[in-house]
Amino acid sequence: QVQLVQSGAEVEKPGASVKVSCKASGYTFTGYYIHWVRQAPGQGPEWMGWINPNSGGTNSAQRFQGRVTMTRDTSTSTAYMELNSLRSDDTAVYYCARDVSSVAGMDVWGQGTTVTVSS
Amino acid sequence: DIQMNQSPSSLSASLGDRVTITCRASQSISSYLNWYQQKPGKAPKLLIYGASSLQSGVPSRFSGSGSGTDFTLTISSLQPEDFATYYCQQSYSTPRTFGQGTKVEI
Numbered sequence: 733q734v735q736l737v738q739s740g741a742e743v744e745k746p747g748a749s750v751k752v753s754c755k756a757s758g759y760t761f762t763g764y765y766i767h768w769v770r771q772a773p774g775q776g777p778e779w780m781g782w783i784n785p786n787s788g789g790t791n792s793a794q795r796f797q798g799r800v801t802m803t804r805d806t807s808t809s810t811a812y813m814e815l816n817s818l819r820s821d822d823t824a825v826y827y828c829a830r831d832v833s834s835v836a837g838m839d840v841w842g843q844g845t846t847v848t849v850s851s
Numbered sequence: 852d853i854q855m856n857q858s859p860s861s862l863s864a865s866l867g868d869r870v871t872i873t874c875r876a877s878q879s880i881s882s883y884l885n886w887y888q889q890k891p892g893k894a895p896k897l898l899i900y901g902a903s904s905l906q907s908g909v910p911s912r913f914s915g916s917g918s919g920t921d922f923t924l925t926i927s928s929l930q931p932e933d934f935a936t937y938y939c940q941q942s943y944s945t946p947r948t949f950g951q952g953t954k955v956e957i
Contacts, residue, residue, distance in 0.1 A: 767947070769895075776938060777887075777895060779947040793946040827894055834942040837885035837900030844894055 734758035736766075736828050736842035743848045744818050751814040752845045754828030761809035762786040764830040767838055768802065768813045772824040780826075783811055818849045853877050853941050857950035864955060870926040872953045874939035879919045883943035886915055886924045889952075890935045898937075899924065929955070 739753040754766060768780040781792030783802040790802045801814040811828060826845045829838035854877035864870050874884065882902040887895035897906045899915035902922055912927040926933055934957060939950040 776952045777949045835901050837897045839897045841894035
């Protein structure tokens with residue numbers, strides 16, 4: 733079946749980096765954009781950016797530019813999101829999700845990866 | 852950035868009630884509006900895309916309408932499994948902003 737499976741929970745110290753993976757299965761990986769969305773405790777979702785697995789092109793929200801790197805490995809159908817210079821307010825659940833186009837919505841989501849930033 | 856404003860932020864309803872949630876965009880987004888349902892500890896689930904298209908597998912009691920700046924999600928007859936938080940999201944431009952959410956409670 734179509735699914736996105738994310739890597740496990742991470743605990744990092746302020747100033748460190750974290751890299752979350754998102755492995756796709758059950759569909760053509762290069763046919764759908766992969767978005768990264770995070771959700772801080774008790775808050776609504778926040779869109780971070782997307783990667784086009786076909787071209788490798790990316791687009792990220794301005795507030796994360798310079799801190800976030802999105803990559804993909806087409807040989808393993810896996811997308812990655814790395815966030816640098818972590819702060820306590822980066823503590824959140826990080827999701828990957830796919831969409832085929834901007835009119836289609838994000839129809840398949842990963843299970844989420846909890847990232848805790850604490851000294 | 853396009854701001855998405857949902858109302859109400861929460862509502863109390865009973866089984867069988869008709870529920871309406873509204874979402875207003877700070878500028879026209881045509882029909883690039885999606886609705887998601889989220890339950891505690893779970894990822895959001897796509898209900899409606901393109902303002903009014905029902906995602907495959909979603910019950911027909913859910914419907915969406917609107918275009919431009921004003922949109923509505925309607926649940927025609929509230930079921931026990933519908934108690935959740937609902938978010939609108941625009942996909943007209945990046946950043947793909949979400950509304951602040953509407954919590955539907957008993």
